[in-house]
Amino acid sequence: MIEMKVAGIALDAITRSPIVLLKDATDRRALPIYIGQEQARAIMGALENQKPPRPLTHDLIVNILETWNMTLERVIIHSLQKDTFYAALIIKQGEVKKEIDARPSDAIAVALRTNAPIWVMEEVIADASIPVDRDADEAEQEAFREFLSNLRPEDLIKRFGYDES
DSSP states (O other): OEEEEEEEEEEOTTTOOEEEEEEETTSOEEEEEEOOHHHHHHHHHHHTTOOOSSOOHHHHHHHHHHHTTOEEEEEEEEEEETTEEEEEEEEEETTEEEEEEEOHHHHHHHHHHHTOOEEEOHHHHHHHOEESOHHHHHHHHHHHHHHHHTOOHHHHHHHHOOOOO
16 A cells, blocks of 8 residues: 545546545655545645534544544545545544445545545556656666666576575
C-alpha cells in the first residue's frame, strides 16, 4: 500500500465532472477519482477548514466516532472494478478494529476531517494512476536499463549464492 494525500479537486474538461486528485509522497504519481458534486463540496470544505453552521453528513460521522471513542485509523482504497473504486474505513474502538465499506469520496471526506491517512493498494495505483513527473520516470527507467546491461551472472551468484545440490 502507498500513502497518498489529497492534492485537490479538479473538473474534467469535457464532462465538467469533479475529480479528486490523490498524489503520492514523491509527487510522481497521481490518482484521479471521479466523484459527485456533493462529495466534491464536502472534500473542498474539509480542505479549506470550513465549519458549517450545522453538521453535514461527514461531520455527523466524525461526531459519532468521537462520541463513541472511536478513531478512524486509516482509509484504504483497495480495488478498482469496472471503473468503480472501492474503499474501506478502518475504525478502531479500544482494541477492536472494524472495516466498513465506503465510497472513496466519502472515505476521503471523513479522513480529511479526522486527519487520518489515506492508503491506496499498489494494484489500484498501477491500474489507474497517471504519471506526474515523466522526466523522473524516464531517468529511473534508464538507470534500471543501465544496471541490467552491466549485470553479470557472477554478480548474482556472489550476491544471492548458488547451491548446486
